[in-house]
Amino acid sequence: MRTAQNLIVENDGATALLHRVPARGEVMAEIVTQLAAFRTDDLQVIRGETVISKDLAIVSLAIMDMVMELEDRFDVSIPMNVVAEIQTVDELADTILKLAARR
Secondary structure: OOOOOEEEEEEOOEEEEEEOOOOHHHHHHHHHHHHHHHOOOOOOOOOOOOEHHHHOOOOHHHHHHHHHHHHHHHOOOOOHHHHHHOOEHHHHHHHHHHHHHHO
16 A cells, blocks of 8 residues: 655645655565565575675666666655665665655
């Protein structure tokens, strides 16, 4: 079940758009779902310390597609130079959470 990403609040005639910051568990679950198809026989469970490009059978184009899906899902934009520095699932989740909190 998906929840609303944006809430509109009216107060004294002023309208403000508030963005809901996702919970870490929600972000991790979405990342694991996106990466599940790339799990190798050696990797039983995708964890926070899983190194995306090393521990999974995933190519850079698939990583970029996944990042774009996550950006859409959590309404964030991850700069390319930041994407290049992300190695683990935890780092990806932290980046999404940090960017979502800045909105």
